[in-house]
Amino acid sequence: MILSLLFFTFSFVFYVLTAVLYAGHWVFKKKWLGQTATAMSYIALASTTLILIFRAAEARHAPFSNLFESMILFIWATNVGYLVLEYKHKQRVIGVFVMTIESIAMLSAALLPYKFKSVEPLNPALQSKWHWMQDLLSHVGLEQYAIGWLDFHVFSTFVGYGAFAISFGLGIMYLLKGWFEEKGRSNVLIDMFPDTAMLDELGYRAIAWGFPFLSIGIISGAVWADYAWGTYWSWDPKETWSLITWLIYATYLHARVTRGWRGKRAAILSVAGFLAVIFLYWGVSFVLPGLHAYA
Amino acid sequence: MARQSNGKSLWGRAFSNLWYFFNSLKLTIAVLISLATVSILGTVVEQNKPVEFYLTTYPRFGKLITAVNVDNLFHSWWYTALLLALAVNIIVCTFERFPPKWKSLLNHKQEKFDPKVIERFAHSRSVSVSADAAAVNDRVGRILKKMRFNVVSSVHGGDYFYYAWKGAISRLGSDFTHISLLLMLAGSIIGSYYGYKDYRFIYVGDTVDAPNAEFKIRLDKFWVDQYETGQIKQYNSLITVIDHGKEVLTKQIWVNEPLSYRGIRFYQSDYGMAWDRVDTAYIAPKNIKTGVVGAPVPIKWGATEKIPGTKYSVKVVGYLADFAYDEKTNSVGSISADANNPAVRLEIYNGDKLVASPWIFRNYPGIFPAIPADKGVDLVFATFKPILYSGLSVNKDPGTNVVWAGALVMGVGFIFAFFIFHRRVWVHVRQEGLTTEVKVGGMINKNNILFEKELKRITEFVEKGDRSK
């Protein structure tokens, strides 16, 4: 517990610092602030990676098995997604929004009650490993760390969530900018945003990554359920909510491709989609009864 | 599809109206949103509870909930109808849209075109280069090739025309995705017609019939693994399949690792101790006068053993885990499956003569003497070794593989739809005096940002040649 919690604390500080640096760059437009912010987000990523590594070492299994660990994975995936986006499109303003989301996610992970944080051995239903991987790793004595459908399921779901978080940030930015433009007002800070067409397109690209990953996540979850329970789909609240979220994003894609929904309506749908993700992730665990222990 | 009402039978008209209804992308959105919305209900209202549950939990809506099947929403006729509408919508739209799309994918090449079209595309650029047309043309050809475009080119009156494209397969992504949905739906329908779920519990050593099948399974062993902390790590059963009297395979199963034979799968589901028999009972002699209890003698179920130091031999003929006596019927039974009040029934022989057949109790040694006629010796039930059983969920779902096939097709569809982009590029190269003007324009089915970058790369290369990066 010690090392992973140490790096958790570091990462928390790093993310808040990164968000502040991006905001500083946004307000003061100093190039060095922007570069420091980018460097800082790489450092935060490294630190988040270390949390996951130390967790794995402490728990002796892949670190995706409770709400706390999955939050770290979410934060990690969002950070990776953001850095790819920044590398490709060089729009550091987006960092203000994404790193704020990251800091909030860090805070909520920190506030989780202890029972969601502790390192637990896996219960029988969570032990699904790919035999081929166990065989492969057993040559180097690491077969404990073999992953299975469950880990794969969690990982790809959370990459999807990360992409949706980014599209959410972009949707908010779009709505803000669109609102100012509609009112005919100008604001130096809002003017720093990429133009609306670009925000719209980037939001779509983020969903175009998130949707397949969510789909793979749902399908691999079904494969695992088929092994564990003998049915690939049992309509428990978590499954149903994943379907609802998936349907919302399918609506987004269709409205966009076949009915030309762009801009504001698309942005609203992507914000709605992420609210569904939040409910799918946290709401279902705490509000509705079901088979999924977490996530 | 146009509606023609004249010259058609009523059925024909009804069909074309239906076709028209389902050939709508607005309908798609409506159905998707409806499915999402009503599904929320199915997570808020607990599913598949008895009627009374709804009447007490929702005093005002309880009746309504059961009347419109919200208590079993996902299997209600109207939820099924929504899914069916989605399927018909997909089928009709594919019928209508796929053939023209396919044709245009096959016959899209434009060797000759009016250069004015280029400026009308959403994405276009032009550059002037101080070089002659032949040299510039060479650069255009090279960069298009370098960027892996397919190219057709032609020369008309000294002007060069290019039409280039790549990623056309992207257009098929949505079709793959839609067909995959139909496959998954088909798989789930097959499963609900030809599949079943069942349950078997087997005592260690016993053999039972597989449900609806011609073979048997035997439980060879059952055990529980624990972590050092005592937390349960895994439940395991060693199962042998016996097909027409022959042992065909033996496999260790545990949670997450089922046994599959002839399409039927056996899952570790639970376990427990038999409530009506034991493997071994331990019976000890007791000297009534001194109160001294001798060493317990292990007696296998059904076997007869001599009790040392007495003249008796004992056979174990009955066991109840939670013994209870019912006065009304004057019978005994077990009121639960847990060993709360374990009791064994013995047959006690003196030589060949049966002298007593009492029930004796582990928790209450000596409340009834085992051999009423003998005031010197009593027998006590010290402990027992239980027979474990393993509870197996048994299930057959021939639709599962169709669903997985659908998942694979969906994966291919996603790669086509989201990670490959269909670009079409038109280029016109024209020399005017000492400079050559190059116009580049075209379209991409999605990812406009990428396309802008690509057009920029083309024009930069045309301007600077290999010096551009």
Ligand code: HEM
């Ligand atoms: C009622 C059923 C549906 C109909 C009629 C329908 C129809 C369409 C059409 C016409 C397109 C545009 C094709 C193109 O751009 O070439 C499309 C795209 C697509 N549809 Fe559907 N669709 C349906 C349901 C679904 C569902 C439930 C999904 C969920 C996965 C889905 C996934 C997609 C995808 C991924 C695309 C491509 C989007 C993109 O290129 O960005 N469709 N659909």
